[in-house]
Amino acid sequence: MKILVTGGAGFIGSHLCDTLISQGHQVVCVDDLSLGREENIKHNSRTPDFLFIKLDINNAEELEKVFSDNRFDCVFHMAANSDIQMGATYLSVDLEKTFMTTFNVLEKMKVHGVKQLVFASSSAIYGELDTVLSEDVGPLFPISFYGAAKLSAEAYISAACENFGIQAWIMRFPNIVGERSTHGAMFDFINRLTENPAELTILGDGTQIKPYLYVADLVDALIYAWSHATDQLNFFNVGVESATDVTTIAEIIVEEMGLKDVSLKYTGGDRGWVGDVPHFRYDLSKIHKLGWKAKRSSDEAMRLAVCAELAKRSVN
Ligand SMILES: NC(=O)c1ccc[n+]([C@@H]2O[C@H](COP(=O)([O-])OP(=O)(O)OC[C@H]3O[C@@H](n4cnc5c(N)ncnc54)[C@H](O)[C@@H]3O)[C@@H](O)[C@H]2O)c1
Numbered sequence: 001m002k003i004l005v006t007g008g009a010g011f012i013g014s015h016l017c018d019t020l021i022s023q024g025h026q027v028v029c030v031d032d033l034s035l036g037r038e039e040n041i042k043h044n045s046r047t048p049d050f051l052f053i054k055l056d057i058n059n060a061e062e063l064e065k066v067f068s069d070n071r072f073d074c075v076f077h078m079a080a081n082s083d084i085q086m087g088a089t090y091l092s093v094d095l096e097k098t099f100m101t102t103f104n105v106l107e108k109m110k111v112h113g114v115k116q117l118v119f120a121s122s123s124a125i126y127g128e129l130d131t132v133l134s135e136d137v138g139p140l141f142p143i144s145f146y147g148a149a150k151l152s153a154e155a156y157i158s159a160a161c162e163n164f165g166i167q168a169w170i171m172r173f174p175n176i177v178g179e180r181s182t183h184g185a186m187f188d189f190i191n192r193l194t195e196n197p198a199e200l201t202i203l204g205d206g207t208q209i210k211p212y213l214y215v216a217d218l219v220d221a222l223i224y225a226w227s228h229a230t231d232q233l234n235f236f237n238v239g240v241e242s243a244t245d246v247t248t249i250a251e252i253i254v255e256e257m258g259l260k261d262v263s264l265k266y267t268g269g270d271r272g273w274v275g276d277v278p279h280f281r282y283d284l285s286k287i288h289k290l291g292w293k294a295k296r297s298s299d300e301a302m303r304l305a306v307c308a309e310l311a312k313r314s315v316n
Contacts, residue, residue, distance in 0.1 A: 002026045007079030009036030011181045019219045032056040057101040067108040074116035087145035098149035110164040112291045121172045125151040134283035161233045169237040177305035178215030199263045206247035208278040213241045214301035217294040223290040240294040254309045
Protein backbone atom coordinates (compact mmCIF):
# COMPACT_ATOMS: atom_id res chain seq x y z
CA MET A 1 0.00 0.00 0.00
CA LYS A 2 1.03 3.63 -0.37
CA ILE A 3 0.89 5.21 3.06
CA LEU A 4 1.24 8.78 4.30
CA VAL A 5 2.80 9.01 7.78
CA THR A 6 2.42 12.50 9.24
CA GLY A 7 4.87 13.36 12.01
CA GLY A 8 7.03 10.58 10.56
CA ALA A 9 10.31 12.13 11.71
CA GLY A 10 9.14 12.08 15.32
CA PHE A 11 9.75 9.44 17.96
CA ILE A 12 6.79 7.12 17.24
CA GLY A 13 6.30 8.11 13.59
CA SER A 14 9.87 7.17 12.66
CA HIS A 15 9.49 3.67 14.17
CA LEU A 16 6.19 3.33 12.35
CA CYS A 17 7.87 4.26 9.02
CA ASP A 18 10.56 1.61 9.64
CA THR A 19 8.01 -1.12 10.30
CA LEU A 20 5.71 -0.20 7.40
CA ILE A 21 8.69 -0.21 5.00
CA SER A 22 9.86 -3.58 6.37
CA GLN A 23 6.37 -4.94 5.66
CA GLY A 24 6.60 -3.92 2.00
CA HIS A 25 4.59 -0.68 2.02
CA GLN A 26 5.56 2.52 0.21
CA VAL A 27 5.86 5.31 2.77
CA VAL A 28 5.68 9.07 2.31
CA CYS A 29 6.69 10.80 5.53
CA VAL A 30 5.79 14.44 6.15
CA ASP A 31 7.08 16.42 9.09
CA ASP A 32 7.90 20.08 9.70
CA LEU A 33 10.75 19.03 12.03
CA SER A 34 9.38 21.32 14.75
CA LEU A 35 9.67 18.46 17.25
CA GLY A 36 10.94 15.63 15.06
CA ARG A 37 14.48 15.14 13.82
CA GLU A 38 15.99 14.26 10.48
CA GLU A 39 18.40 11.83 12.21
CA ASN A 40 15.37 9.65 13.12
CA ILE A 41 14.76 8.89 9.44
CA LYS A 42 18.13 9.40 7.75
CA HIS A 43 18.80 5.62 7.70
CA ASN A 44 15.88 5.38 5.22
CA SER A 45 17.10 8.14 2.89
CA ARG A 46 18.30 5.66 0.23
CA THR A 47 15.34 3.31 0.62
CA PRO A 48 13.33 3.39 -2.66
CA ASP A 49 10.06 2.87 -0.78
CA PHE A 50 10.59 5.90 1.45
CA LEU A 51 10.17 9.60 0.70
CA PHE A 52 10.56 12.40 3.24
CA ILE A 53 8.93 15.77 2.59
CA LYS A 54 9.55 18.60 5.03
CA LEU A 55 6.35 20.56 5.37
CA ASP A 56 3.92 22.12 7.79
CA ILE A 57 0.62 20.24 7.47
CA ASN A 58 -1.19 23.50 8.15
CA ASN A 59 0.20 24.88 4.89
CA ALA A 60 -2.78 23.93 2.70
CA GLU A 61 -0.99 24.44 -0.64
CA GLU A 62 1.96 22.25 0.24
CA LEU A 63 -0.28 19.55 1.68
CA GLU A 64 -2.42 19.64 -1.46
CA LYS A 65 0.67 18.95 -3.57
CA VAL A 66 1.57 15.90 -1.44
CA PHE A 67 -1.93 14.46 -1.89
CA SER A 68 -2.14 15.26 -5.61
CA ASP A 69 1.35 13.82 -6.31
CA ASN A 70 0.49 10.53 -4.55
CA ARG A 71 -2.49 8.21 -4.49
CA PHE A 72 -2.55 7.23 -0.82
CA ASP A 73 -4.39 4.15 0.42
CA CYS A 74 -4.09 5.16 4.06
CA VAL A 75 -2.90 7.97 6.34
CA PHE A 76 -1.28 7.33 9.73
CA HIS A 77 -1.72 10.74 11.40
CA MET A 78 0.94 10.98 14.10
CA ALA A 79 1.76 14.70 13.85
CA ALA A 80 0.78 16.72 16.90
CA ASN A 81 2.14 18.75 19.72
CA SER A 82 3.52 15.97 21.90
CA ASP A 83 4.54 18.20 24.81
CA ILE A 84 1.54 18.33 27.16
CA GLN A 85 3.05 20.96 29.46
CA MET A 86 3.75 23.33 26.57
CA GLY A 87 0.00 23.70 25.96
CA ALA A 88 -0.49 25.50 29.27
CA THR A 89 2.02 28.20 28.30
CA TYR A 90 1.38 28.51 24.56
CA LEU A 91 -2.39 28.24 24.29
CA SER A 92 -2.57 27.83 20.52
CA VAL A 93 -0.05 25.01 20.19
CA ASP A 94 -2.49 22.11 20.68
CA LEU A 95 -5.14 23.82 18.58
CA GLU A 96 -2.72 24.26 15.68
CA LYS A 97 -0.47 21.20 15.84
CA THR A 98 -3.01 18.64 17.02
CA PHE A 99 -6.50 19.79 16.03
CA MET A 100 -5.84 21.81 12.86
CA THR A 101 -3.41 19.26 11.44
CA THR A 102 -6.16 16.64 11.82
CA PHE A 103 -8.73 18.93 10.22
CA ASN A 104 -6.40 19.61 7.26
CA VAL A 105 -5.58 15.93 6.79
CA LEU A 106 -9.31 15.05 6.83
CA GLU A 107 -10.06 17.75 4.27
CA LYS A 108 -7.38 16.47 1.87
CA MET A 109 -8.57 12.89 2.40
CA LYS A 110 -12.05 13.98 1.35
CA VAL A 111 -10.85 15.86 -1.75
CA HIS A 112 -8.56 13.02 -2.86
CA GLY A 113 -10.79 10.09 -1.89
CA VAL A 114 -8.40 8.57 0.65
CA LYS A 115 -10.47 6.16 2.70
CA GLN A 116 -8.37 4.96 5.66
CA LEU A 117 -7.06 6.91 8.66
CA VAL A 118 -5.16 5.65 11.70
CA PHE A 119 -5.07 8.35 14.39
CA ALA A 120 -2.69 8.77 17.34
CA SER A 121 -4.99 9.64 20.21
CA SER A 122 -4.15 9.54 23.88
CA SER A 123 -5.24 8.48 27.35
CA ALA A 124 -5.29 12.26 28.04
CA ILE A 125 -8.78 12.46 26.48
CA TYR A 126 -10.18 10.74 29.60
CA GLY A 127 -9.11 13.51 31.98
CA GLU A 128 -9.12 12.45 35.59
CA LEU A 129 -11.99 9.94 35.83
CA ASP A 130 -11.81 7.91 39.02
CA THR A 131 -12.69 4.63 37.33
CA VAL A 132 -11.16 1.94 35.16
CA LEU A 133 -10.98 3.56 31.73
CA SER A 134 -12.80 1.51 29.16
CA GLU A 135 -13.45 2.93 25.70
CA ASP A 136 -17.10 3.70 26.53
CA VAL A 137 -16.77 5.68 29.80
CA GLY A 138 -17.95 9.27 29.80
CA PRO A 139 -18.72 12.10 29.74
CA LEU A 140 -15.11 13.01 28.97
CA PHE A 141 -13.55 16.18 30.40
CA PRO A 142 -9.81 16.37 29.62
CA ILE A 143 -7.67 18.39 32.05
CA SER A 144 -5.00 19.46 29.52
CA PHE A 145 -5.33 21.37 26.24
CA TYR A 146 -3.45 18.46 24.70
CA GLY A 147 -6.22 16.06 25.78
CA ALA A 148 -8.89 18.54 24.70
CA ALA A 149 -7.38 18.84 21.20
CA LYS A 150 -7.11 15.05 20.84
CA LEU A 151 -10.75 14.59 21.92
CA SER A 152 -11.90 17.31 19.49
CA ALA A 153 -9.90 15.65 16.71
CA GLU A 154 -11.58 12.31 17.52
CA ALA A 155 -14.98 14.01 17.19
CA TYR A 156 -14.07 15.42 13.75
CA ILE A 157 -12.81 12.02 12.62
CA SER A 158 -16.11 10.48 13.69
CA ALA A 159 -18.01 13.06 11.62
CA ALA A 160 -15.69 12.50 8.65
CA CYS A 161 -16.41 8.76 8.79
CA GLU A 162 -20.12 9.52 8.46
CA ASN A 163 -19.80 12.32 5.89
CA PHE A 164 -16.88 11.22 3.68
CA GLY A 165 -17.14 7.43 4.01
CA ILE A 166 -13.75 7.20 5.70
CA GLN A 167 -12.78 4.17 7.80
CA ALA A 168 -10.83 5.18 10.90
CA TRP A 169 -8.84 3.56 13.68
CA ILE A 170 -8.59 5.85 16.71
CA MET A 171 -5.83 4.49 18.96
CA ARG A 172 -5.56 5.90 22.48
CA PHE A 173 -1.94 5.50 23.61
CA PRO A 174 -0.67 5.66 27.18
CA ASN A 175 2.93 6.88 27.80
CA ILE A 176 5.23 5.44 25.15
CA VAL A 177 8.94 4.87 25.75
CA GLY A 178 11.87 3.60 23.73
CA GLU A 179 14.69 4.60 21.38
CA ARG A 180 14.43 8.13 19.85
CA SER A 181 12.05 9.41 22.51
CA THR A 182 12.83 12.95 23.65
CA HIS A 183 10.93 13.86 26.77
CA GLY A 184 9.33 12.64 29.97
CA ALA A 185 10.42 11.95 33.52
CA MET A 186 13.15 9.57 32.39
CA PHE A 187 15.06 12.31 30.54
CA ASP A 188 14.71 14.75 33.34
CA PHE A 189 16.04 12.21 35.87
CA ILE A 190 18.99 11.15 33.69
CA ASN A 191 19.91 14.81 33.08
CA ARG A 192 19.76 15.72 36.74
CA LEU A 193 21.61 12.62 37.92
CA THR A 194 24.35 13.33 35.37
CA GLU A 195 24.72 16.80 36.91
CA ASN A 196 24.47 15.62 40.51
CA PRO A 197 24.85 11.83 41.02
CA ALA A 198 24.33 12.14 44.80
CA GLU A 199 20.78 13.46 44.89
CA LEU A 200 17.58 13.45 42.83
CA THR A 201 14.55 15.63 43.52
CA ILE A 202 11.33 14.05 42.27
CA LEU A 203 8.28 16.20 41.49
CA GLY A 204 5.27 15.01 43.52
CA ASP A 205 5.39 12.21 46.08
CA GLY A 206 6.80 9.50 43.78
CA THR A 207 3.60 7.43 43.79
CA GLN A 208 2.30 8.72 40.44
CA ILE A 209 1.90 5.46 38.55
CA LYS A 210 1.34 4.89 34.83
CA PRO A 211 1.58 2.13 32.27
CA TYR A 212 4.60 2.62 29.97
CA LEU A 213 4.30 0.88 26.62
CA TYR A 214 7.38 0.04 24.57
CA VAL A 215 7.38 1.79 21.19
CA ALA A 216 7.81 -1.44 19.17
CA ASP A 217 4.74 -2.86 20.95
CA LEU A 218 2.76 0.27 20.12
CA VAL A 219 3.66 0.14 16.41
CA ASP A 220 2.70 -3.52 16.41
CA ALA A 221 -0.69 -2.62 17.97
CA LEU A 222 -1.38 0.14 15.42
CA ILE A 223 -0.74 -2.13 12.46
CA TYR A 224 -2.56 -5.04 14.10
CA ALA A 225 -5.72 -3.02 14.77
CA TRP A 226 -5.60 -1.46 11.29
CA SER A 227 -5.48 -4.88 9.66
CA HIS A 228 -7.91 -6.72 11.99
CA ALA A 229 -10.62 -4.28 13.18
CA THR A 230 -13.28 -3.87 10.50
CA ASP A 231 -15.84 -1.33 11.79
CA GLN A 232 -16.11 1.98 10.03
CA LEU A 233 -15.06 3.81 13.20
CA ASN A 234 -12.73 1.68 15.32
CA PHE A 235 -11.43 2.98 18.64
CA PHE A 236 -9.14 1.25 21.09
CA ASN A 237 -7.24 1.80 24.27
CA VAL A 238 -3.77 0.45 23.61
CA GLY A 239 -1.45 -0.28 26.47
CA VAL A 240 0.11 -2.71 28.86
CA GLU A 241 -1.51 -4.24 31.92
CA SER A 242 1.34 -3.42 34.33
CA ALA A 243 2.43 0.08 35.41
CA THR A 244 5.53 1.79 36.81
CA ASP A 245 5.60 4.41 39.55
CA VAL A 246 7.91 7.41 39.50
CA THR A 247 10.14 6.13 42.30
CA THR A 248 10.68 2.87 40.36
CA ILE A 249 11.67 4.89 37.27
CA ALA A 250 14.27 6.69 39.39
CA GLU A 251 15.53 3.39 40.84
CA ILE A 252 15.87 1.79 37.37
CA ILE A 253 17.89 4.80 36.20
CA VAL A 254 20.10 4.83 39.29
CA GLU A 255 20.80 1.11 38.80
CA GLU A 256 21.51 1.36 35.06
CA MET A 257 23.78 4.40 35.59
CA GLY A 258 25.70 2.32 38.13
CA LEU A 259 25.15 4.90 40.91
CA LYS A 260 25.10 4.13 44.61
CA ASP A 261 23.66 5.87 47.70
CA VAL A 262 21.58 8.38 45.71
CA SER A 263 19.30 10.38 47.99
CA LEU A 264 15.77 10.56 46.50
CA LYS A 265 13.91 13.70 47.63
CA TYR A 266 10.27 14.55 46.90
CA THR A 267 8.60 17.93 46.39
CA GLY A 268 5.32 16.39 47.68
CA GLY A 269 1.76 16.50 46.38
CA ASP A 270 0.01 13.88 44.30
CA ARG A 271 1.18 15.10 40.86
CA GLY A 272 4.29 16.39 39.14
CA TRP A 273 2.74 19.33 37.29
CA VAL A 274 -0.60 20.94 36.43
CA GLY A 275 -2.37 18.89 33.73
CA ASP A 276 -0.60 15.68 34.77
CA VAL A 277 -2.91 12.73 35.45
CA PRO A 278 -1.15 11.04 38.39
CA HIS A 279 -2.56 7.57 37.85
CA PHE A 280 -4.93 5.82 35.57
CA ARG A 281 -6.11 2.28 34.97
CA TYR A 282 -6.83 1.22 31.43
CA ASP A 283 -9.33 -1.44 30.46
CA LEU A 284 -7.54 -3.26 27.62
CA SER A 285 -10.10 -6.03 27.13
CA LYS A 286 -11.28 -4.66 23.76
CA ILE A 287 -7.86 -4.79 22.07
CA HIS A 288 -7.01 -8.07 23.83
CA LYS A 289 -10.21 -9.57 22.45
CA LEU A 290 -9.12 -8.44 18.97
CA GLY A 291 -6.00 -10.58 19.51
CA TRP A 292 -3.26 -8.07 20.45
CA LYS A 293 -1.27 -7.93 23.70
CA ALA A 294 1.91 -6.05 24.62
CA LYS A 295 5.01 -8.25 24.71
CA ARG A 296 6.96 -6.19 27.31
CA SER A 297 5.79 -5.20 30.79
CA SER A 298 5.82 -1.55 31.81
CA ASP A 299 9.02 -1.97 33.90
CA GLU A 300 10.73 -3.83 31.02
CA ALA A 301 9.73 -1.08 28.61
CA MET A 302 11.13 1.58 30.94
CA ARG A 303 14.40 -0.31 31.44
CA LEU A 304 14.82 -0.78 27.66
CA ALA A 305 14.23 2.95 27.17
CA VAL A 306 16.71 3.91 29.91
CA CYS A 307 19.40 1.58 28.50
CA ALA A 308 18.86 2.93 24.97
CA GLU A 309 19.19 6.54 26.16
CA LEU A 310 22.30 5.83 28.24
CA ALA A 311 23.89 3.93 25.32
CA LYS A 312 23.16 6.88 23.01
CA ARG A 313 24.75 9.33 25.45
CA SER A 314 27.86 7.17 25.86
CA VAL A 315 28.40 7.24 22.06
CA ASN A 316 27.84 11.03 21.70
N1 LIG B 1 4.93 9.64 23.19
C1 LIG B 1 3.87 9.37 23.93
O1 LIG B 1 4.00 8.94 25.09
C2 LIG B 1 2.46 9.57 23.37
C3 LIG B 1 1.36 9.22 24.16
C4 LIG B 1 0.07 9.40 23.64
C5 LIG B 1 -0.10 9.89 22.36
N2 LIG B 1 1.00 10.25 21.62
C6 LIG B 1 0.79 10.79 20.28
O2 LIG B 1 1.55 10.06 19.35
C7 LIG B 1 1.96 10.92 18.28
C8 LIG B 1 3.46 10.85 18.13
O3 LIG B 1 4.06 11.29 19.35
P1 LIG B 1 5.62 11.31 19.59
O4 LIG B 1 5.88 10.98 20.99
O5 LIG B 1 6.30 10.54 18.51
O6 LIG B 1 5.92 12.85 19.42
P2 LIG B 1 6.94 13.63 18.47
O7 LIG B 1 6.92 15.05 18.88
O8 LIG B 1 8.26 12.94 18.46
O9 LIG B 1 6.23 13.45 17.06
C9 LIG B 1 5.26 14.35 16.55
C10 LIG B 1 5.79 14.84 15.20
O10 LIG B 1 4.83 15.71 14.60
C11 LIG B 1 5.56 16.73 13.93
N3 LIG B 1 4.67 17.88 13.72
C12 LIG B 1 4.05 18.63 14.67
N4 LIG B 1 3.32 19.60 14.08
C13 LIG B 1 3.45 19.45 12.74
C14 LIG B 1 2.95 20.14 11.61
N5 LIG B 1 2.15 21.23 11.74
N6 LIG B 1 3.30 19.73 10.37
C15 LIG B 1 4.13 18.64 10.23
N7 LIG B 1 4.64 17.95 11.27
C16 LIG B 1 4.30 18.35 12.50
C17 LIG B 1 6.72 17.04 14.85
O11 LIG B 1 7.81 17.68 14.22
C18 LIG B 1 7.09 15.63 15.33
O12 LIG B 1 8.07 15.04 14.51
C19 LIG B 1 1.44 12.32 18.64
O13 LIG B 1 0.21 12.51 18.00
C20 LIG B 1 1.25 12.23 20.13
O14 LIG B 1 0.30 13.15 20.60
C21 LIG B 1 2.26 10.09 22.10
